[in-house]
Amino acid sequence: MPNVHPFDTRKPVVLVPYRPEWAPEFAALARRLRALAGPAVLRIDHIGSTAVPGLRAKDVLDLQLTVPDLLAVADLVPALQQAGFRQGESLLYDVFHFLPAASAELRKRYMREPAGERTAHLHIREAGRFNARYALLFRDYLRASPVARTEYELLKVRAAELFPDNIAGYLYLKEPVFHLLYEAACLWAEKVGWQLPAPDA
Template sequence: MPNVNPFDKRKPVVLVAYRPEWATEFAVLARRLRALVGPAVLRIDHIGSTAVPGLRAKDVLDLQLTVPDLLAVGALVPTLRQAGFRQGEVLLQDVYHFLPADSAELGKRYMREPGGERTAHLHIRQAGHFNARYALLFRDYLRASEVARTEYELLKVRAAELFPDNIDGYLHLKEPVFHLLYEAASLWAEKVGWQLPAPDA
């Protein structure tokens, strides 16, 4: 068999109907992570499309690990690497056009599942930062708004049709929608008095 680079972005974009087992798979992985990281991580949350019941998604679990200080994660990343989780040495930035690209509010570390396990992305972000809050606001807004959820799913389906073999193109098309949804989610949050929910783990 040919060697496959797990980080090669030239791969098919496959969306599947929502699967209730995603919540169970998250819970199992979150318990495992909690046992590994202990109090070094303040909260572990299920984020992204697989965390939104009824939403079509790529079969990839997204987890957010919130830490007190991203620049002082200490033994956290080595601990995860020793348990088989991959990547994570490079400090990455999320992208939101209304904040400077090098803003500390967008910093994160990124890791992936151990080789051979079900696909999961770990987003390590700092408590109180914009990107950590937005991941949860985005999730909760899509859970609450059927209209936003339906239209966002339609965009995802069309993006996958346009870029069936290019995850970069798929994400590039989706990116501006995150900014639009942020405006709508912020208004919704103000209206309903949304605050950070209790952690998932």
């Protein structure tokens, strides 16, 4: 699912083979965020391509922080900002075609790593919303389906070849694939009885 945030600008697209160190890097960052956030965050999960073993990805950790109420995070954002994490003051929206652009099901806050640290994107989403569920469903489906994982990787590689210096173009090309994969993921979820997994942190 494409993410709309202030850092979607022209920049190189570099995909690297899956790196086993992504999992412990996530765990270390999640522990740090848990200490900062306390009970304001219900769960912290490793999402995106770096959370799928075997999948090529940009060397960017994506973390989902699930909160009870996205409109009542008065303590969370300042605590993260005080620790150096950037942005987060305004509501943003993910993109998914069958939902209105400003739907409550797609809203979130977005933050980045402190300056000078390894690249990480924090997606703060509300419990029970479509986008929070989709991020975990998408991850788990790719983990479970070698065929979907392989074909998605091929699409990513070709998109990077077409837009090697333009992350916006890369994301634009990938966007329809998220919708196709959603349909397949929903069928898979129904077949296997998928439910929200236990949190990663």
